[in-house]
Amino acid sequence: MNHTLSTRTEGSLHEPLRPVRIANCSGFYGDTLAAARNMVEGGPIDVLTGDYLAELTIFILYRARRKDPAAGYAKTFLTQVEDVLGTCLDRGVRIVANAGGLAPATLAEEIGKLAANLDLSPKIAYVDGDDIVDRLGEMRSAGEEFRHLDTGRPLSDRTDSPVTANAYLGGWGITQALRAGADVVVTGRVADAALVSGPAAWWHGWAHDDFDRLAGAIAAGHVIECGPQACGGNYPFLDEITDRRYPGFPLAEIAADGSSVITKHPGTGGIVSTGTVTAQLLYEIGDPAYAGPDAVSHFDTLELTQQAPNRVEISGVRGSAPPDRLKVAMNFLGGYRNTMTFVITGLDIEEKARWARQQMFELLGGEERFDEVDVQLLRFDHADADRNAEATAHLRVTVKGSNERVVGREFSGVATAMAVGGYAGLHTTTPPTPASVFGVYWPTLLQRDLVDHRVTFLDGKCHLVPNPPAGGSDSGGRASIDLPEPPDGPTRRVPLGTVVGARSGDKGGNANVGLWTRDEVSYSWLRSWLDVERFRELVPEAAGLEVRRYELPNLRALNFVIVGLLGDGVAASTRPDPQAKGLGEYVRSRYAEIPESLLDTGPDRHRPGTPTRPDIVGP
Structure with missing residues (x-):
């Protein structure tokens, strides 16, 4: 084995090093297995x-561990390690990954x-x-209230106990x-960016x-x-993605001053541009x-520069001391849930939907048998359609409750039993389905000194990790940007996405x-047009919810956060898009009065790499 970098020990003196090349091979549990080898x-x-x-x-891993006490980690990671371990050692x-989940020691032993x-x-x-679920009692006795970050409710308001509780190390x-x-x-649970800032x-x-250096690595x-999202995955401006192969995975070349270049391996699909990097910087923040x-x-201090094709520099990032409290993600067992979707075709869509709901819950003994009922009529139909499928709408019925039998086959079986006694053309998108367990998410904070951050080697040596200096943050010194006056003149009603990109997600x-x-x-x-109230008009689901607006x-860029849109978290959300992945594209599809001067469709106006600021150099 050739351990060429093992002399980098704490306190060692060395010449300034070349940038470290840190590659990503997974963006989520279930990502492309071949990415590690590639x-x-x-x-x-x-x-x-x-x-x-x-x-x-984390909730999925908890459910896996309930079935098998030896589970609780990302098993696909072992396959990837088997593919590359020998080459990496040579x-x-x-290799650094958070695949340990709820069982990092077990995963280390399996490796x-x-x-x-x-x-x-x-x-x-x-x-x-990071796993503090067994220590919550002592922490609460020490005065920790574990208040919900969005609602302010203390944990004591709940009568049940969380099944997982993990601090972000x-x-x-x-x-x-x-x-x-x-x-x-x-x-186990570390902040996602720690997988890069730690090695840097x-x-x-x-x-x-x-x-400042750490902040650059965090960015x-x-x-x-x-993974591929930085290389053109989920990117809204399709005209910029000239290589439509599945995107490559990204890597960051991080210099000693914390600046970095985002790139990908030669010959891989997609594109790395200031646009794709911007999109990812805005993701889930x-x-x-x-x-x-x-x-x-x-993030409002950094600068992006297109150095060359598929090479984007991130520089100028300002950093400040972290908060003295760590974020903690808790999950509770919320009960059971089930969904059945009725297909409604042709005429009288809304009347058929009302009848189906009435009939279904009459047969079930009333909606009050469930803790929560969510019924949504999703209209895909249009008049005089050329194809049968284009004349259909979906009635999506979701129920939640504590009784697995009632929420399970009793609920879904009734939906099927209505097939010959309901509205004309009734059928469902799936056969009867069993109930599934869902989780309730509770984000909170914890005094960092109460967490034992440890490193353990398989030979038994264990080290406690000291906390960095903390105590809050200053403004960081926002980058100075000279903006022109907003254009006036005639407007045209077109989709907002004609001139605006979007990336959305869940927190x-x-x-x-x-x-x-x-x-x-x-x-x-x-910036001048889109305030919070106009955003609510674009997203009617945000009515009655807190909307936070930030400028970058x-x-x-602008960033909007809709507080509570996803309810008690992804596992409990009843939205058809529970992670809000398509929300940004929905916003882009909404029509707005846009100045005609912005709608120039000339060949070079938004060609990939066309300089739009003096500091950006195109390919």
């Missing part, structure tokens, strides 16, 4: 990372067994301490493991208070954490002061929609 073999890298945990994933490539079967001897470490445990010579580091701090020998980590366990990264029970433009004039108009002029 990233290792596709070009030179120093660290292979993968993000396997979303807020929903090349000195470190050890796998390595032994391959006749390999890597040094394996795991990072834990930072990257210093990863750094410490790598400094001690680890070849493979698996973690190890490589460059950063200190705990190097907040890069946020960009690459979701709130305040531009992006707070993490190790630093606050001020617990909240949804975010990041909107940006491709030039300053369009942004000047968007350096990205020509």
Whole structure:
């Protein structure tokens, strides 16, 4: 084995190093298995990372562990490790992933067994301490109220207990493991960007208070954490994606000053542009002061520069001290849920829908038998359709309750039994389905000193990870941007997406929609035109909900957070799009009066790489 980087120990002196090349091979649990091999073999890298945990994933892993006490981690990660471990050891490539989920120690042991079967001897470490579910009693006795971040309700308002509770750890445990010579580091719940900032701090020998450098690495980590999304995946401006192959996975070249270049391996699909990087920077954020366990990264200070084809530099990121409290994600068992969808065809759509609802719950003994009933009529139909399917609407009925039998086959069986006694043409999209368990998400905060952040090696050596200096954040010093006056003159009613891009997602029970433009004039108009009330008009679902609006002029972007749109989190949401993935595209589809001067469709106005600021150089 060639451990060429193992001399990077704490306190060592060395010459300034080249940028560290940190590659991503997973954006979620279930991502492309071949990505690990492709990233290792596709070009030179120093660290292979993968993000396997979303807020929903922890609940999924809990359910897996209920069936099998030896489960609780991302099992697909083992397949990827088997593919690349030997090559990584030969090349000195470190492997860092949060695939440990609820069982990082178990995963580390399984990797050890796998390595032994391959006749390999890597040094394996795991990072834990994030799982605090068994310590909640003592923490509450010490005065922690675990108030819900959005509602302010204390945990004591609930009569049940959470089944999972995980604090978001930072990257210093990863750094410490790598400094001690680890070849493979698996973690439980760490902040997604810590998978990048931790290795960057190890490589460059950063200190705990190097907040600007850490903030730069956090920004890069946020960009690459979701895999192909940084390389054109889910990108709204289709005209810019000239390579329509499945996008490659991204990597970040992070320099000693914290600046980075986002790129991908040669010959892979998609594109890395200021647009794709902007989209990912806006994904699932709130305040531009992006707070993490190790630093606050001020996204409204960074600058993007297209250095070359598929190479985007992120520079100028300002950082400040992190909060003195860690975010904690809790999950409760919410009960059981089930959904049946009726297809309604042709005429009298609304009357048929009312009749179906009335008939269904008469047969079930009333809606009061369920804790919650959600009925949505989804209209896809249009008059005199050329095809049968184009004349149909869906009546989507979701029920929740504590009785698995009633919510399960009793509910779905009645839907099927209505087939010959209901409205004309009644049929459903699925056969009768059993009930499924759903979780209720509870985001909260915890004093960081109460969490034991640990690094443990398979040989038994265990190290506590000290906390970085904390205590809040300043403004970071927003980047100075000179914007032109908003255009006036005649307007045309067209879809907002004609001039505006969007990326949306979930943060617990909240949804975010990041909107940006491709030039300053369009942004000047968007910024002056789109206030909170007009956003509510675009998204009627936001009526009655708190909407937070943030400006990021350096990205020509606005970010909106709709508090509570997803209810008690993704696992409990009854929306057809529970993670709000399509919400941004819905906003782009809404019509608006847009100045005609912004609607120039000339061949070079928004050609990929066309400079729209003096500091951007196109391919």
